[in-house]
Amino acid sequence: MRLRVAVSVLAGAVLLSSMFTGTARAETSPQGANDWTCAPSAAHPRPVVLVHGTFANMALNWPSMSPGLKRRGYCVFALNYGGTPGAVVQGTGDIARSAGQLSAFVDRVLLATGAAEVDIVGHSQGGMMPRYYLKFLGGAAKVRKLIGITPSNHGTSLSGLVALGDLLGLTGPVVAACPACGQQIAGSDFLTALNSGGEGVAGVAQTVIATRYDEVVTPYTSSFLSGAGVKNILLQSVCPLDLSAHLGVTIDPVVQRLVLDELDAPRGAINCLFPLG
Numbered sequence: 053m054r055l056r057v058a059v060s061v062l063a064g065a066v067l068l069s070s071m072f073t074g075t076a077r078a079e080t081s082p083q084g085a086n087d088w089t090c091a092p093s094a095a096h097p098r099p100v101v102l103v104h105g106t107f108a109n110m111a112l113n114w115p116s117m118s119p120g121l122k123r124r125g126y127c128v129f130a131l132n133y134g135g136t137p138g139a140v141v142q143g144t145g146d147i148a149r150s151a152g153q154l155s156a157f158v159d160r161v162l163l164a165t166g167a168a169e170v171d172i173v174g175h176s177q178g179g180m181m182p183r184y185y186l187k188f189l190g191g192a193a194k195v196r197k198l199i200g201i202t203p204s205n206h207g208t209s210l211s212g213l214v215a216l217g218d219l220l221g222l223t224g225p226v227v228a229a230c231p232a233c234g235q236q237i238a239g240s241d242f243l244t245a246l247n248s249g250g251e252g253v254a255g256v257a258q259t260v261i262a263t264r265y266d267e268v269v270t271p272y273t274s275s276f277l278s279g280a281g282v283k284n285i286l287l288q289s290v291c292p293l294d295l296s297a298h299l300g301v302t303i304d305p306v307v308q309r310l311v312l313d314e315l316d317a318p319r320g321a322i323n324c325l326f327p328l329g
Contacts, residue, residue, distance in 0.1 A: 079138060082114040084122030085130040088164045092127050098171045098196055099161050100315065102130040103154065105176030106143040106232055109135075113175055116303040117311065120328070124312065127165055131157045133181075134232060143177055144230040147242060150177075151184040151191075158185075158194055169196040171315055175302055176268065177232060179203025179260070179275075184246055186253045197257045199314050201307060202266050202298050206247065206274040207238030238274065252279030259314045261307060263287040268298035285310060291324035 085102065092099060100121055104113035110130035121128045134150040135142035143150070158170055172182050172195055179200025185191035186198065227234030235242035252258065262275040264286065269275055276284040287294050287306065296304040309327035313319060323329075 079132070080111045082111045082118035082130055084119040085110070085114065085128045087127070090127035090165065092165055092167050093125055096124075096126045096316070097167060098169050099127040099129055099165050099167055101154075101158060101161060101170050101172045102128065103172060103174035103178030103182060104130070104132070104143060105174075105178045106134075106230070106236070107141055108175075109140060109142040112140075113178070113302055116305075117173065117308055120308050121312075126315075127167075129157070129161045129170075133157075134177075144232050146231045147177070147181050147235050148184060148188075150181050150232070151189055154182060154185050155189045155191060158191065162194060169194055171195070171197045171199070173199045173201070173311055173315075174203065175201045176298065177204055177236060180205050180236075180246075183251075183253070183258075186256055187246065192253050192256050195256050197259065197314065198253075199259045199261070199311055200275065201261045201301050201311070202263060202269055202272075203260060203275050204236045204269050205243075205251070205260070205277055207236050207240060207243045208269045208274060209238055210268065210270060250279050251277045252281045254281075257281050257283070259283045259285065261285045261287060261301070261310055263294070263296050263298070263301055265295060265297040283314075290322055291327075294324065 102110065102114045102118060104110050109132050114130055118128050118130060131154065132142045133153040134145035161170055174182055180203040182191065182198050186195060234240060258277055258281055260275050260277055262272050264272055266272040287296065287301070290310065291306050294304065294306055296307065301307045306322065306324060306327045309322055
């Protein structure tokens with residue numbers, strides 16, 4: 053347990069340190085992303101759109117995934133959403149409006165690249181919010197695959213903190229400042245509507261990657277989806293000793309390998325010590 057906590061803290065420190073060293077300024081694209089002259093190749097015909105999570109931004113969320121995908125020949129794009137333009141903290145606004153921002157961004161990517169579809173890789177809220185785009189905003193015709201990394205698909209109890217916040221009268225003020233936070237509480241009206249009528253989306257393959265040690269989306273099984281076209285992966289079923297928690301998964305090479313395998317054909321068994329070869 054102590055080792056797992058230490059690993060989680062270290063991963064969080066690595067991500068947060070980029071904010072203070074200037075590498076995660078709100079309008080800074082992560083390395084490898086947003087080359088609007090990028091032409092998709094025959095090997096990788098669909099651009100990859102990276103969608104950050106709550107309280108994050110594109111640079112903070114994707115310091116490893118974005119350059120990793122770019123090195124392998126993908127056209128990579130990332131956006132900020134759900135926050136004041138230029139603010140470091142993003143992803144706090146109404147999720148339906150954020151999905152509208154994603155819709156406009158995908159249209160821009162398709163126009164620039166000439167591609168017919170994109171693949172989306174999202175973390176936390178960024179793995180769940182695109183489902184609103186797919187289901188209600190016409191995104192299913194423009195997306196081939198959605199890969200959610202620890203997505204808040206069925207909300208969270210935040211390990212009981214939501215119940216404690218209700219008891220102390222703190223949940224209301226937090227939700228007022230961060231509408232997306234309230235919408236991600238398990239049982240919210242937003243999530244009830246999103247998940248009604250089936251969780252699969254016709255024509256779109258959905259993959260969920262969850263970790264047993266998720267301390268933000270709790271229980272971790274809240275990430276998983278059901279229905280046609282859905283694939284659920286528990287990180288520890290692939291590498292049992294992987295201790296990555298909610299933040300650490302974004303820089304975990306095993307997770308990056310899983311994403312690569314889901315974007316294209318799997319390349320065989322994963323070596324947990326050297327997952328990227």
